[in-house]
Amino acid sequence: MAIGNVTPDSFYASSRLENTDRVVAWAHTALADGADILDIGGCSTRPGSTPASEEEEWNRVAPALEALRETLPQVQLSLDTFRPEIARRALENFGPMIINDISGGCEAMYDLVRKHDVPYVFTFRGDYGKLKILDYCRGIQWVLDPGFGFIGSTEADYECMRQMDQLKAYNYPVLVGLSRKSIVWRPLGINPETSLPATQALQMYALEHGATIIRTHDVRETAQTVKLFELCNS
Secondary structure (H helix, E strand, O other), rough: OEEOOOOOOOOOOEEOOOOOOHHHHHHHHHHHHHEEEEEEOOOOOOOOOOOOOOOHHHHHHHHHHHHHHHHOOOEEEEEOOHHHHHHHHHHHHHHHEEEEOOOOOHHHHHHHHHHOOOOEEOOOOOHHHHHHHHHOOOOEEEEEEOOOOOOOOOOHHHHHHHHHHHHHHOOOOEEEOOOOOOOHHHHHHHHHOHHHHHHOOOOHHHHOOOEEEEEEOOHHHHHHHHHHHHHHHO
């Protein structure tokens, strides 16, 4: 899953796409480098950020989604949003896509993805107890995301990672987003710009412990990591 941010303030500057021409060029490059899914986000959720208004978020993502549907109609799209209204407008205007919700969701969001029968990324932010929702909220195409970077501390992120094996029992896809996050660079005393090798190391660990979707800024390098993982397990 390639990360495309149509925002001016995402934590990793190289992922920012200022206009639809950049979006389309990024998409073609990401697909050529090995991406299977293109994830578009219009509201930064980095720590300390002020969320864009709902209308501002829509005005960012709508042109990007429209351009991608026109130029790459068969590509699997994902929308990174925690707002049910943004998800509804996207699904009604641009067709089926994954809804990638870092908030953990709400009844309105669950009803929406159930109605449209689209995959829904449920971010449980390190609280494995929240997975009880899978037992009583039926009819949803769940994708499980531990929520690294949103759990509360680097120590909590690693404790969550050490428990990842238990996700295999649920038989749902597991999405992991580690790319250039503080869980990678803070313990090493580096920064996001220099954290690519360390990101790949941690992504390999996630694959070994059940991750099936890797959300990444660096598609080519991540595709290489996935290929080597598959070779080791073939």
